[in-house]
Amino acid sequence: MKPFTVHSGLVAPMDRANVDTDLIIPKQFLKSIKRSGFGPNLFDELRYLDEGQPGEDCSGRPVNDEFPLNFPRYAGASVLLARENFGCGSSREHAPWALEDYGFRCIIAPSFADIFFNNCFKNGMLPIALDAEIVDGLFQAMYANEGYALEVDLPNQLIRTPEGESIAFEVDAFRKDCTVNGLDDIGITLKSADAIRHYEAGLRQRAPWLFDVIGSR
């Protein structure tokens, strides 16, 4: 996983509440058996005027000029500013994969759906929840200033604005550690292999019906 320490990037808007994972990456693209290549289909139904198909070259598709991510001023954005309950709906990790593949490293919103929030951290993507008023202020500043960029400092848990303001944010200690250092969760958990085996032995005594019923092939 790519470590996330300090990131500076252009900010782009997704100015609506309850952006669901179907909107982030529509289901036809979930048929892929790979982890990469979802970027061209991020927000597919909003970005293009036609219905996208998996494997299709998107460069010739009709583009929706009214969708902000298609505005030249937001080209190359890596920080997404969003509204309440971003990422609601399905558990598809294809949603953070698509955002990451497009170029986003950080999403700032008043709130996130639980599963999406969790999935982001597994991919070195930083979701930051801030008070709705602060997010609203960032939206206004971004709309008012072309080229509006933010510096996101994860080790110090601060967002620095071009106006010189510093906005503090919260992040779980464990997630922060994994994200800053690009650590692999599975490797960390396997350090507790003995504890897992010990628990499992007790469980087998206590609830033997949980074992060896389905079996293997």
Place this chain on the structure above:
Amino acid sequence: MAGKTLYDKLWQLHLVEQRDDGTALIYIDRHLIHEVTSPQAFEGLRLAGREPWRRDANLAVPDHNVPTEKAERAGGVAAIADPVSRLQVQTLDENCDAFDIVEIPINDRRQGIVHVVGPEQGATLPGMTVVCGDSHTSTHGALGALAHGIGTSEVEHVLATQCLIQKKMKNLLIRVDGQVQPGVTAKDIALAIIGEIGTAGGTGFAIEFGGEAVRALSMEGRMTLCNMSIEAGARMGMIAVDDVTLDYVKGRPYAPSGEQWTAAEAAWRDLHSDDDAEFDRVVVLEGAAIKPQVTWGTSPEMVLPIDALVPGPQDFEDPVKRSACERALEYMGLEAGQAISEIRPDRVFIGSCTNSRIEDLREAANVVRGRSKAASVKQVLIVPGSGEVKAQAEAEGLDKVFMDAGMEWREPGCSMCLAMNADKLGAGEHCASTSNRNFEGRQGFGGRTHLVSPAMAAAAAVAGHFVDVRELIEGAA
């Protein structure tokens, strides 16, 4: 000290390690696998040279991509017309072979939607932790289990370690007091709850559903209710174990029997919140006040009773909600002030992990019996949740009821709930759907979904417009 909630108990029972940073290692008893969210997880194991920690904790079944047309289905995986869907189902078969994991393959009689198959086979049981790379894993909470959806990285994590790193959620009790009226179903209760607390109302919480109206539900109804916890923002919803639970579980293929059953029953009887348990939040609804529900917008919280009028932006004070309403009306092609009963579905879909169990099909058939599909409705798809449900429905003659009325009786799968197979809406088409999400494009590009109960979907299919199903069935007001 206050007593424990059901969630507290399940959490405690599965705690492997509590860490100083507030996270915990939680043991996972059952991992369900389907074809969409697992390929990259198996690939991850391969790349890291890792093996599954405990093979017998896993059960796989393809459901999202499988065709539901008899002819296409008959040829098995090789006959799936869409090459991308075919590859995904084939990949699941290959991964299960390679990693020695039991799979219920496409044309096995037990195949179906993973959240229908799990409880039906006794593969998910009370007291278990159950996870799956699918947000509707909350369904299994109906058995008194701690069940929730995970992303693909966590699918890989569970395969490799049989554990997840988690933080404990807060406790939310949703109590539905009294009795619901005849014709009002678990789906209407679920939609009414989401209408009340909103689509983010349960974020950060584990929900327990309780109260007289919940206790009165069958297991099928309880699964419908827990299924939609995620639409209220909660990853997990659960219901205490009682006689209804135990009667349902007993005798299932993977359920314990004999002495093990006696021991299991004794353990499961404790799976309820203590009388003095404290919840972080309590929401109470009156069962008798709940009417059949219909969603009008593009989020499950945009829901109203059948006798209501479509709202307009001016009905919302919050500017974010106001603009969401405006956009939803435009997408849905509806006018503010229009009666919900005037909306005319082009297609009707009865199926999905929310509503494709035998009771759902019986409820729909009760409305359809002796009536016909309205001429204005292009297609009515009835998609049973599993081969077992299909066989049971056929034994009861329900398939004939639907087909005699001009409706299509299909093979089991996720089908038009998310339209990853050939079953989908055309742009601009309205659908009365028993599924769980009315997001833009969910059932097809430009499709317009209205979430309803199976009885309400059947009523709309025969009437040609949404109608209070209580007007069509005996014994209801």
